[in-house]
Amino acid sequence: MKINVLEKLRSRKATIGIIGMGYVGLPLALAFANSNTKVIGFDIEETKTQFINDGVSYFNHISSGSIKSVVEGGKFYATTDFSEISIVDAIILCLPTPLNQYREPDLSYIIRTMDNILPYLRKGQVLSLESTTYPGTTEEEISTRIRQKGLEVGEDFFVVYSPEREDPGNPDFTTSRIPKVVGGTTQNCLDVGVALYEGIINKVIPLSSTKAAELTKLLENIYRSVNIGLVNEMKMIADKMDIDIWEVIDAAATKPFGFTAFYPGPGLGGHCIPIDPFYLTWKAKEYGVNTRFIELSGEVNTFMPHWVVQKVSDSLNEHEKSMKNSNILILGLAYKKNIDDVRESPSVEIMELLQEKGAKVSYSDPYVANFPKMRKYYFDLKSQPITSDLLAKMDCVVITTDHDLIDYEFILEHSKLIVDTRGVYRNVESEIVIRA
Incomplete structure (x- = not known):
């Protein structure tokens, strides 16, 4: 046979x-x-x-x-x-x-x-x-x-x-x-x-064996989850110390051995990295193993949308504006750049957290015309075209996905306040840009 x-x-x-x-x-x-x-x-x-x-x-x-x-x-x-x-x-x-x-x-x-x-x-x-x-x-x-x-x-x-x-x-x-x-x-x-x-x-x-192949896939994604969790934690430390984490990462990446660059963001998205590590933590309990690294990185990465929302709130306060009734534009709904996949996207959780605090939330994403059906979240919203009139109405723009199709110079020119979670403006010095 x-x-x-x-x-x-x-x-x-x-x-x-x-x-x-x-x-x-x-x-x-x-x-x-x-x-x-x-x-x-x-x-x-x-x-x-x-x-x-x-x-x-x-x-x-x-x-x-x-x-x-x-x-x-x-x-x-x-x-x-x-x-x-x-x-x-x-x-x-x-x-x-x-x-x-x-x-x-x-x-x-x-x-x-x-x-x-x-x-x-x-x-x-x-x-x-x-x-x-x-x-x-x-x-x-x-x-x-x-x-x-x-x-x-x-x-x-x-x-x-x-x-x-x-x-x-x-x-x-x-x-x-x-x-x-x-x-x-x-x-x-x-x-x-x-x-x-x-x-x-x-x-x-x-x-x-099939078990070895199954564990290989988990290791690949847990490796990314742990390292992203580490750099997200480093980002929060750097922020408190008034150090640019993007400058630090770029500098560390010049080392030709022993360092692989991972970059911070608003949280983890996609079907794999936010989910797969928990498959191993669940199975490991059957063998009496406590997966501390995996669970800790999960805690850090899960916290990131809350960190972003707090940065938005603090930034609005600095501009003498309260979160309640503020108009906030989420720039990018997909979980990563240049695709239309919104599975487990941190952008969506950020939207919900902002709305819970009284903000009026809208979004713009060139790849996601309408807010899709999701198991946990729903917003009756459509993607807004980026215009000077739209940006003039917004109290804050939150960059959650750094799509290449977005005109960031235009956004910088016409916005009142930008919270940048992706390092889009890492080399830009501007009073309206807040790194998160």
């Missing part, structure tokens, strides 16, 4: 089924389709599948043309019909893994999807989980269910874990150019998993 599967994958005769047409699943589908492999995209949202089949992109960083070309070429289509899982040779799960209200892992998307596709699984398929999760998930939630169906993992069905490493909006690192980590439930599973990805990824790194 393994030989037949390997031959199909390597000869591009396999059909790939990707479940979840989001920020991870859609680029992956396009990578396979562009390699002359047939792809079926699965999603529960009919609007997404219809957009794909019409050749229309719903992400700013993915062109409609890139979708249309492979759809019209017969290499890619999308569906909400999960019974078509039975006709694919490889199944890749690109599903959300959020936290619940108690900061515990929520695997409901994975579990629900597995239960939905289980009747359609068959011998000769490979299933890869790409969602970030705690070590043991692939074995406990995927392989166990497959065995219960009567399939023998490693002999007639193959299971791997290969964490996504997408960086939306980064033109230097597309799906194919980012090395891919793969861990298999068995050696046979690993061999099949490597074959699945090596046709579209420049470099595939095999690991000894």
Whole structure:
């Protein structure tokens, strides 16, 4: 069975089924389709599948043309019909893994999807989980269910874990150019998993187990979380000492060894870094381990929106203006520059905190025209075009996302007060610019 599967994958005769047409699943589908492999995209949202089949992109960083070309070429289509899982040779799960209200892992998307596709699984398929999760998930939630169906993992069905490493909006690192980590439930599973990805990824790194691959992904994101937490704490110390943290970081970065520059901000955003560390802290308790570094960095990063709001309040006071009834413009809703992704964006929490203190909040983001549906937050707002009239009405502009499309010189010229959380004006000396 393994030989037949390997031959199909390597000869591009396999059909790939990707479940979840989001920020991870859609680029992956396009990578396979562009390699002359047939792809079926699965999603529960009919609007997404219809957009794909019409050749229309719903992400700013993915062109409609890139979708249309492979759809019209017969290499890619999308569906909400999960019974078509039975006709694919490889199944890749690109599903959300959020936290619940108690900061515990929520695997409901994975579990629900597995239960939905289980009747359609068959011998000769490979299933890869790409969602970030705690070590043991692939074995406990995927392989166990497959065995219960009567399939023998490693002999007639193959299971791997290969964490996504997408960086939306980064033109230097597309799906194919980012090395891919793969861990298999068995050696046979690993061999099949490597074959699945090596046709579209420049470099595939095999690991000894799915657990090792799961922990690798967590380490990558925890490394960033801890270092961002450190530099955010340094920023608060530097602020109290009246030292420019951006100058300090730039100076430290001149050291050619032993230092990697991380930069402060208004808090953590995106689906990975604000969430993934807590997957490991939760699992570590099962082994009696107290993850102090991880939890401390989480506390610092979670506090940053509150720090920003306090800086706004203090800055308004310095300008003889109270927070209540002040008009405040949030500049940038996305969690990072040049994309439209607002998942876990600190900008949104800052908006809510400001509103709770009586401020009148609006936002401007060239990538987010309307405030999107979110689980925790909702504002009936649309992005405001940056004009001199708008800025004249604002008591304070808070830069939370440093999009390249924004004309910062214009904003500096027409604003009364700017709180800069991204170092946009790090080299500008102005009484109206407050670094936060």
